[in-house]
Amino acid sequence: MKKFIHILLSAGLLLTLTGCVKDGEFNMASAMMVGAGVLQAATLDEKQVVKTASLSAKELDKKNKVAPAGSKYDVRLQRIVRGLENADGLRLNYKVYLDKSVNAFAMPDGTVRVHSGLLDAMPDDQVLAVIGHEIGHVKLKHSYNQMRSQLLTNAAFQAAASTGGDIGALTSSQLGGLAYKAINARFSQRDELAADRYAVEFLRSRSKDPQAMTRSIKTLQAKYGSGGGFLSSHPSNPQRIDNLEKAIDGQ
């Protein structure tokens, strides 16, 4: 199963890549870099990361089939997210990719993309819960940390930095590669549980049913199971559901 369901995935395999880059690790990584790239990496700031996310998202939009405005899928998504153009100060933009795999993701610049396969798999309230979960990854900086880690270990970025260039010097395909890695990389189990809890508050603060988050996991589990391939290495859904129930109960 190559195309996977992000929402069900959260193995801790990439913990060191997806978690916060601790000072010690960062310094060691810096020491391994050479030339001006070291300076560039050390000064890689939030603006640059967000700019890269934005440029990468544009590449993704070019490579994927975006549901046209006014089409069935786009109309449905825009209806689901009506009034959610901002989340805690983050400006959001939503589009549907015509892709049968069940997936959704958000990027640090506020790009939110939902696959038509996910829209086919669940009702509106559960789609909104999944979107809340994805926005959680952005607001809790999981996506930012991931994109930053990708940049710090990216050969093209290092090459551009070593010649005095910056992120703007990356080619379309390099940006596309970065975006692909960012959206396919897995978050740690801790991050997944935190994003689930964010989704509960996201829904509750908008007077929506927070149980929709739990239902979305159950829907995916019922349709796609939890064994085999990728899914066998993921944290248990019961643990996520237990975490959600506690969050919903205010624990």
Ligand SMILES: [Zn+2]
């Ligand atoms: Zn997630």
